[in-house]
């Protein structure tokens with residue numbers, strides 16, 4: 001275990017926010033970032049991600065499964081972010097590509113004109129993405145040495161022990177004028193009772209806000225081009241019925257309360273498109 005300071009403003013002062021799975025989430029007194037201050041050391045974190053499982057009071061299984069609905073959702077997001085104008089992008093790297101839904105969305109949205117590569121530490125997800133014909137492996141980004149026109153990180157940010165340092169290293173893999181797509185929650189300003197659960201600690205190590213992620217990108221020399229926000233839960237009848245059934249059954253955690261407070265969570269999911277200034 002080790003203790004860290006806020007990675008955004010550097011403050012060592014924080015207040016208790018919530019506890020889960022034997023870990024504590026604190027709120028930075030300086031900038032409002034939510035983060036796990038006392039955490040497993042980096043070796044334990046990377047081992048855990050490779051296996052898709054984490055040691056805590058209760059073991060979390062974070063492998064999940066492939067979702068065709070997610071491919072459709074991501075194509076709509078790409079339309080919102082690019083408006084059909086992706087001609088300047090030839091190569092794309094998706095970091096933490098999971099089962100490959102976003103890679104498939106990029107391939108299809110660009111009509112096969114973009115060569116998409118994925119890296120994924122979880123061996124089960126790697127196999128699932130490869131079974132769909134995707135070019136997925138797991139490589140060390142620091143020694144990778146290949147350059148891309150665009151790099152995406154979806155559902156990755158909250159897992160990173162030090163997002164500013166990670167994003168700074170990614171710049172070395174971008175071509176001049178290259179782009180980043182960062183997706184994460186805009187939830188640091190929610191009160192602890194409002195914040196969606198579970199936090200999935202210590203799989204997730206921080207929860208940021210739009211101001212924090214934009215601030216990090218600008219410090220690193222990126223120009224933010226588009227920010228698009230989406231609901232934490234989507235208004236689809238099938239999912240709503242499923243969550244209603246789960247709410248009635250013991251031993252299931254249901255997202256029903258997010259549907260009941262839909263407006264509050266309607267902008268909790270954030271995609272940022274940023275371009276490296278030359």
Ligand SMILES: [Zn+2]
Nearest residue numbers: 006009028031
């Ligand atoms: Zn801070």
